[in-house]
Amino acid sequence: MKNMMEVQALTFTYNGATEPSLKRINLPIEKNKVTALIGPSGCGKSTLLRGMNRIHDLYPGHRYDGTINLLNSDGEAYTDILTIKKEAELIRLRQRVGMIFQKPTPFPMTIFENIAYGLKLSGVKKRTQIEEVVEQSLRDAALWGEVKDRLSLDARSLSGGQQQRLCIARAIALKPEVILFDEPTSALDPISTLAIEEMISVLREQYSICIVTHNMQQAARISDFTGFMYLGEMVEFDKTETIFMKPSVKQTEDYISGRFG
Amino acid sequence: MELIFKKLAQLSASLVFFILAATALVLYLSARPAIEEFGLGFLFESRWGVEETRAQPVLSPNQVVDEMPVIDEQADALLDDDFIDDEDDFVGDDDDESSGDTRIVYGALVPIVGTLFSTLIAMFFSIPIAMGIAVFLSEIAPKLLAKPVGVAIELLASIPSIIYGMWGLFYFGPFIAGIFGGNTVSLLVAGLVLGIMVIPFMAALSRDAISTVPDMLKESAYAMGATKLEVIKDVVFPYAKSGIIGSIILSFGRALGETMAVAFVIGGVYQFVGKVTDPTNSIPVVLANSFAESSGLSLSVLFYLALILFAMSFIVIAVAKFFFLRRK
Numbered sequence: 001m002k003n004m005m006e007v008q009a010l011t012f013t014y015n016g017a018t019e020p021s022l023k024r025i026n027l028p029i030e031k032n033k034v035t036a037l038i039g040p041s042g043c044g045k046s047t048l049l050r051g052m053n054r055i056h057d058l059y060p061g062h063r064y065d066g067t068i069n070l071l072n073s074d075g076e077a078y079t080d081i082l083t084i085k086k087e088a089e090l091i092r093l094r095q096r097v098g099m100i101f102q103k104p105t106p107f108p109m110t111i112f113e114n115i116a117y118g119l120k121l122s123g124v125k126k127r128t129q130i131e132e133v134v135e136q137s138l139r140d141a142a143l144w145g146e147v148k149d150r151l152s153l154d155a156r157s158l159s160g161g162q163q164q165r166l167c168i169a170r171a172i173a174l175k176p177e178v179i180l181f182d183e184p185t186s187a188l189d190p191i192s193t194l195a196i197e198e199m200i201s202v203l204r205e206q207y208s209i210c211i212v213t214h215n216m217q218q219a220a221r222i223s224d225f226t227g228f229m230y231l232g233e234m235v236e237f238d239k240t241e242t243i244f245m246k247p248s249v250k251q252t253e254d255y256i257s258g259r260f261g
Numbered sequence: 262m263e264l265i266f267k268k269l270a271q272l273s274a275s276l277v278f279f280i281l282a283a284t285a286l287v288l289y290l291s292a293r294p295a296i297e298e299f300g301l302g303f304l305f306e307s308r309w310g311v312e313e314t315r316a317q318p319v320l321s322p323n324q325v326v327d328e329m330p331v332i333d334e335q336a337d338a339l340l341d342d343d344f345i346d347d348e349d350d351f352v353g354d355d356d357d358e359s360s361g362d363t364r365i366v367y368g369a370l371v372p373i374v375g376t377l378f379s380t381l382i383a384m385f386f387s388i389p390i391a392m393g394i395a396v397f398l399s400e401i402a403p404k405l406l407a408k409p410v411g412v413a414i415e416l417l418a419s420i421p422s423i424i425y426g427m428w429g430l431f432y433f434g435p436f437i438a439g440i441f442g443g444n445t446v447s448l449l450v451a452g453l454v455l456g457i458m459v460i461p462f463m464a465a466l467s468r469d470a471i472s473t474v475p476d477m478l479k480e481s482a483y484a485m486g487a488t489k490l491e492v493i494k495d496v497v498f499p500y501a502k503s504g505i506i507g508s509i510i511l512s513f514g515r516a517l518g519e520t521m522a523v524a525f526v527i528g529g530v531y532q533f534v535g536k537v538t539d540p541t542n543s544i545p546v547v548l549a550n551s552f553a554e555s556s557g558l559s560l561s562v563l564f565y566l567a568l569i570l571f572a573m574s575f576i577v578i579a580v581a582k583f584f585f586l587r588r589k
Contacts, residue, residue: 053484055480055483055484058479058480058483060403087488091486091487091488092486094483094484094485094486095485095486098484098485099480099481099484101477101480101481101484102477103475103477105475105477105478105480105481107478107481107482107495107496107499108496108499108500108502109495109499117482117485117487117495118485118486121485121486121487121491122486167481170485171484171485174485174486
């Protein structure tokens, strides 16, 4: 099976920095699998993730070198997303590669409008279709039962864990091909964390997922592949079992066993 | 130490209520003679300082004399000539200016209308521009530009209003009159000068409100495929709504009570505006211009006007808060 995304020899330099923050990174994102990125703070894992939907481009002056291939919807050829220049194509890219952030980010509108927002942006106007997608997305995010009676309430009235699931529902309402999670549970309590993790393992059946996490147990629990990054380099990438049971690089082993980081 | 700090903070907070109540009380007490003389009819009377033949209203059962004395008197004065002199239901109505058969009539309608309209013109003019500046500075401008422009805006906000007034009178007024015709001092010029005056104030406050929107929230909207315009419209403005409305309310209050800038450019005549380019008057200007030559009832009338301005600002802010910030 073809990989959904392929990062090849990616070097990324922040605006004004002399040293690149990512150095010749290679990373495959397999279809319908969960790929985790672990590593100490500042190792570049979030930077890498934010390159994969070009959200970095909101701020001018950053530099990419290398290739990030995204499988076309025909499932045959790849497009290098780093070649995209037009605003409209970047928007299309971000609809295909969704993103969940460290903290829940409900928009200042109702629960219903939050989920429907992506559809509204992409020009869907039919009310019945929107309602259908909202319900389905909320069901997929295991939130429908809790909010179905208060869809017209401000989304900010939900609890932190519910807000984060709302953000996931909002992302999957757009039917993306890849979902990027940037430490999605770092602001949540253990029970909400568990709910999100369960959801990710269900979402895997439909989507290709890449998750950045500080929590190694989380990576071990939910991912199929794990990449260990350190100082802007991909130290080791392999099946999650291999990384956690018998890593081939000493540094990985040290990090996993808690000797540094 | 902890206790002293707590008490001090409490004292400062209660001082606000004390000052508010004291101001209202003093205004009311000083205005009482005028309130008793003119009643609420003052609000709807458009004459100012005009001598009229004194008329004593006939008390009939279906007439509420206390409420509308001026109108009653006018009607009576027009209709009949024989006054019933012993009929007087105004408490303490013994001021010397109205002794005899004539008295001087004062009415607040012209300055009330002038104040409201000049403020409304100012708001219509300043809100879109101030919002444009605020959005540009916080969302669009590169940092290198946002910094100096932001400082310039803050400097503009700190210019004393008399300077805006002078500029308005000598340069801006003739300029506006050249475009729209009419006088170089007018309601329109006053409104625009007021607008220009509050723009930097409003823009600086709104920019601060907008810059509280978390980057992550904006990024998550971009990550759904929103454009800059959509992010600003759907996320930034709703998120910063209460701060932005707060800045508008504060600016409104400032425009409502502005004296010096308006005094230069509104004309200071007691006359209704037929066109926006006519000169008229506003409450703070009347107050500033008339205190020196007032005494007795005419002084009390000014306090009545001041009380009206006080109530107007209070009502405007209360209504605005009720309507726009209810869900907070």
